[in-house]
Amino acid sequence: MGWSERQRLMLAEMGLSVWVPDATEEMAVVADAPRPTPAPGPAPARAAPVATGAPRDPQSATPAVPVDHPASTATSPVAALDWPALREAVAACRACGLCEGRRNTVFGVGNERAHLMVVGEAPGEQEDRKGEPFVGPAGQLLDSMLRALNLTRDPGPPERQVFIANTLKCRPPGNRNPEPEELARCEPFLQRQLALVQPRVILAMGRFAVQALLRSGEPIGRLRGRVHQYQGVPLVVTYHPAYLLRNLPDKAKAWEDLCLAAQILSD
Template sequence: MRWTERQRAMLREMGVPAFWPVEPDAVEPDAVEAAPPSPAAVADVAPRAESPRPAPPPARAVEAPTPVVSVAEPAPVRPAPRATRPGPAPVASPAGRAAPPAEVVLGPRPAGIETMDWPALRTAVAGCQACSLSQSRTQSVFGAGHIEADWMIVGEAPGEQEDKLGEPFVGRAGELLDRMLEAVGLTRAEAPAAQQVFIANVLKCRPPANRNPLPPEVAQCEPYLLRQMALVRPRVVLAMGRFAVQSLLKSSEPLGKLRGRVHQVQGVPVIVTYHPAYLLRSPADKALAWDDLCLAREVLMQSRAQSPDRAPDQSPR
């Protein structure tokens, strides 16, 4: 893939390393290993095969079938079925990351979330007891940013640091997100709505040991996120990570297949991209995330051209 000088500059701002693959040298030792046996070796084997035959022709002719049977019995290598030892792997994987409780304890959600203003919504999230995550959290993570931002970032769930500080996207993933936003002229610091973002997670409480969110937990938290979208009224939403994408788009398709397209949620354009935590593990995909940012920026510019002033929100604030 070839990049323009401008794109390379942007990638450097995002901290993209030089990840272009280097082709390994051609490996030729296989040709040496595959060399045919020497004629001397073949000639040496031939007479040995003929010499035993004349010595005891009748006896060995009768005995020949018997060894064939005895050799044929071990031939069906019965340990082959034992090669299906990957059986323990599925047992280990659920015990590792996917070891959530068999039953999720659900409680009632606050009534009237769809009509709440910002103060009421914050209070509802802070005191939410709608699922068992409320028992293990340090505090809920409501969200942060400009409440009338053009951009809205949707993540997956709070991690350990977010749970302690009560803020979304902190730590190394937050630092990478800041660099990504700066590359397209955005910031999380105090700024006008056109340059700032509003950030929220699908889940407002941290799952124990940072395990994956469970469907009932996502369903219980979903009304909070949708109400935040309705209050912010962003021009574009950037969904980061598999669980954010599945929650917003109601799709089980792989994230890679949903990228590069403009989706709609409640009339708001949604762009799919990778979570910064994933990009820290797979830095080569930062280039793909840059493409997603560029697409989101194009959608935003089109929205501003079509409606320079957004219609006033009729919801109470």
């Protein structure tokens, strides 16, 4: 699909409050579809919990949507914290059982007023050791992709340096999938980071980041390639780098997603 056509779709998509159903082709550029409104009566059934016995599979075809997430954390004490206080709150957090096995919390890195904010899923073993998101082979791949767009996590001006954070600040044991309760407990920290950074574009990498920000259980392949909105901020969906290391053909799709994010930044 040509960029000129994509640009026309972006202009139509950005700022829309009405969402329309998606098309059948995974690569089609389409608008989001709302989750159906439950009929009056008994509470609707919740999605099945994420399996906890195996390492994370960021691109499962039937992801579980996190439940019990607050619609807003405006009333949470976290919503009033500045950067130093937020860092201290994350480091001292014992809101869920993940605190028992962590070596380090993984707060985030980058420019605190970056134009692009990257949101990942949960720390792995190497992130837990270093206390920094996206390290090891997955982090090297992300850094290479960012460098190709003249972006970096290293010190630099806001327009060139990104801010990188995860939905969870502590590593799940054995790199298992995050549980809904863990995501809900950690969500105020991510929401406050987004509010403080005030990015021009958000890049959501992996299904748990997408679920946390878009409240969608749709597969990544159906959501990528178009512009979504998170509280008025353009949001682009793409695959997690750890997934791309196992599925090399999809690296071209992820590159398209980064180019889409860069295109929005340049507009």
